[in-house]
Amino acid sequence: MTFNPITFSVFLALLLLVTVMGFVASRWRRAPDADQLDEWALGGRTFGPLITWVLLGGDLYSAYTLIAIPATLFSMGAIGFYAIPNSIVLYALGFLFLPKLVSLAHENGYVTLTDFVNDRFRSKSLSLAITVTGLLATMPYLALQLVGLEVVLSALGIGGSAAGNGFMRDLPLLIAFGILAAYTYASGLRAPALIAFVKDALVYIVVIAAVIYIPIKLGGFDSVFDAASKALAAKSTTPKSASPAVAVDPSVYMTLGLGSGMAFFLYPHAITGVFASRGAKTVRRNMSLLPLYTVLLGLVALLGVMALAAGITPHDGNPQYAVPQLLSQMFPSWFTGVAFAAMAMSALVPAAIMAIAAGNLVSRNIYRQFSRRPVTAKGETRVSKFVSVLVKAGALVFVLTLDAKTAVNFQLLGGIWILQTLPTVLLGLFTKRFTDHRPLMAGLLASVIYGTWAAYGVKSATGGPFGGSTATPFFLSSPIYIAVSALILNCAVLAAGSLLARMLRPAPRGTEPETAPPVSEPLGQRAG
Template structure:
């Protein structure tokens, strides 16, 4: 695409604005001491319903969401709409377990999900497994945000000529990376929280204008769906494997939506945003109102249909350019600059939170936990800050040295992995007498191994399969999302192992469970209930 001075100027002005907000955020909401992890990484655990709504929305709907969802529609047709029921699932599940988890986090000082696992199961091995899973799942997710930035820069025509050096060719991405790393290091989670206000307002503006103006120019939604259907039919019967769509069925669609939704709030960056909330009541309210974003997501997905109907030919055949090129075709240059800035902000907000979440895992659950020296708040925070920069650097290297399709497949594999931590979380929260960490660890290991092998077998046998993430498990005939089949095996192994271990203890005369465990659990429940009551009263007084 050609360079447009007006588009780039508008983009640059808005980018400079949010950069300033990122640095000013260190003074926002009366930060007591940014050298403490609660303040730097969690905003003092004081974000109310309004701020939390924007923060979680900014975390959920990233640049890659805005680019990849309509790109999936553009490439695969209606199957790409799985992202909409996926969002419904994640809020319903979050409503069930997040308020309780946040209550415990406030009461016991949890910063990461591993903190909860360590406290509940008293197993450093299980905690380390959860930590490593979170880190491996986060890196490709962060890399995809940088890919989203690259798409925006390329769509603006901001790229060097064929004779330019490698460094000059990627200079815009380097600058964006440096700016993001600097204000994240300086302001912590307050930076993405403040930027999320501007980002979400711009995204709503761009999407609402797009779904009004573009259908008018294309002859209405009836014409859009008719022309898009013809384009999809032509792809389906294409002899070119690069252009052909794939056949899917209901079990694939349903399990992909279900599994993706179940996995989201297990990611370290999602937990970081949730733990920043003022309390359980704040989280519960947000889980009730955040589905408003799902309406926006449905409109975003429709942009893929509009690109098909408009006959967009993506740059280099890459469907990720479908939406940027659609916007550039349909709108004046200044509005395109606003739209591209909104997409770029949608990369910066979640990328910053992901880096913070990864930094917390390394500093708190690897270095501090396995260090012989006593924990120190300033040292812990300093390590988190440094790791947050290193994680961004690792994601940048990931993007620049590997093919973007590899990054996408790795992110889908990360989704399979992160879902295997769900049994540990739910059993730890709701099955009070369940404390068999070995059973949970065994289930996690089986799920990870099976999911990895199944994903590899699919992607290696069919390079054009949807991400190599769906296949028929050996115990069923219908294909499904590999993360779900791995989770089923995970739960079966966990429960069978736990029951067998309990039976062995009973045979040896030690009983099925120590009496003191039940007493301790009842005490913990009473303590959590007391905290919940006091916290609710506190939030009511603040409101």
């Protein structure tokens, strides 16, 4: 990867613009009482349909999405298109349960999903399990955003493997981390919300230009798909290929799309974006309009096909460089700078939201809930700010000291784990009689243990563990997404545990609780 001064100048100018926006956001729509966690972490819960739309779009379609989805198509073929049905599932499920959850969040002052679980089931052990699961799922996801940013910097020729070894290799990433940490600390969720407007506009411009201009240069879409299929066929017959294209079982494709879609809005950063909305009506509108991004995602995936057709040879054999190299090869230098800036912003926006979400979990559901002393609103917000910087530093250390494949493996585990919180959320929202937390806890623990064990047992191309996210469970004859098989086990343990609890401790006739214990006052008012 070579340094181009024009590309770098355009990239730097756009990054400086959004950096200024990140700090200016601290005064944007700011309420007089900025010490409340609602204000810093959720933007005062005042975001309307448009702001929520771009914020959730910035959260959903990250640098990892823009780089890894085409890279999957580049290296493995059509399996990469699973992201399309995935997004269809997540919006349908979001329309089902998010409006009701947001209404409860506004009414009772929930900042995190754990707040809802704690209020609904009144169990510290279950609440702590949900909190820890959320944190463990978020950290590698955050690290992957920094991996995506490192790929962009390396493609620019100023960082990563393009800068050789030593301190200069990591300096650009350290500078980007410092800027990200500073404006997130100062502005909270308002910073990524404001930057998301620029990020989304640039991503749309770059992707639409690419799917029009590149096929013209390559002779049309017929030529693109023909050349790509030949390139994939050549990969599948090359023994030394790191990730040869293989035939994928339909059950894998379907369950990857289904399981990933069901999991997304359970992630803490996704819930943070949703809870910042003005109310249930805003969320319903967004679940109806966000599928527009699915069209964009399909076009993004096509970039991997175009990279195959263009005969791109990825830097260091890493398919994640396929799209940056394709754009550098096809477009003039100034437009490549715009494209790289869009990718970098696609890392910075979700990374900021993820760090804020992790800070909220620690401050609200560990620090405050288990503190022996009264916790003030200002103290709670201060802890959340500090943790948001700490988790970004942890993700940075993770990226700088470990192989990127390790981050991918942990992110795969995070997807398996976070899906196991679905029964707790849905039962809490849509059933009034279910108040026993013990079957939920048993199902969560059993499925997390099984999912981790199953993922560890999948052999990688080098013979080591954690080679993928699919396996064949003992009760099926075809491989499926491990998170889905773990969820099936979760539901089975939950059903058996609930039946056993009723048999061993039957409630006296007429005294079985009809509703969850009432909330005495909004959570947002209890601090201090």
